[in-house]
Amino acid sequence: MSKLKLGTIEDDKPVKLTIELPAAVHRNLIAYAEAIGRESGQVAPDPAKIIAPMIERFMVTDRAFARARKSKATS
Template identity: 65%
Template sequence: MSKLKLGPIDDDKPVKLTLELPAPVHRDLIAYARVHASQTGLSQPLPVERLIAPMLERFMATDRGFVRNRSQTGSKSD
């Protein structure tokens, strides 16, 4: 089995957002949570709400165009 891009998830104070996901994306997140739990040694999968922020963070950190643009404009996350 190949290793997931998402590693252990830090416990940090969240900012509450409300969003709608297409049903197939939600099903994929549930499946991802199961695989993530087995690869990180968790006894239970994390709720999908806990996966979304780290996934977005990882995506933005590895998006070369975003990283390049952000470094040129000098904007940083808080």
């Protein structure tokens, strides 16, 4: 398997959000959590625990978002 974009999931003080996901997205979250578990040799994390790192990774790698934040900070 190729290297996953997410690594180990850090335990941090969370902010609680309630969201609705399409069933297909939830199934993919479960599969992704299982892949993380296999790759790390540990128990698969709770699928809810991988949502925040996924969103964070997405935002970090979104160049347009980085430009917009930089532009806003200099304004």
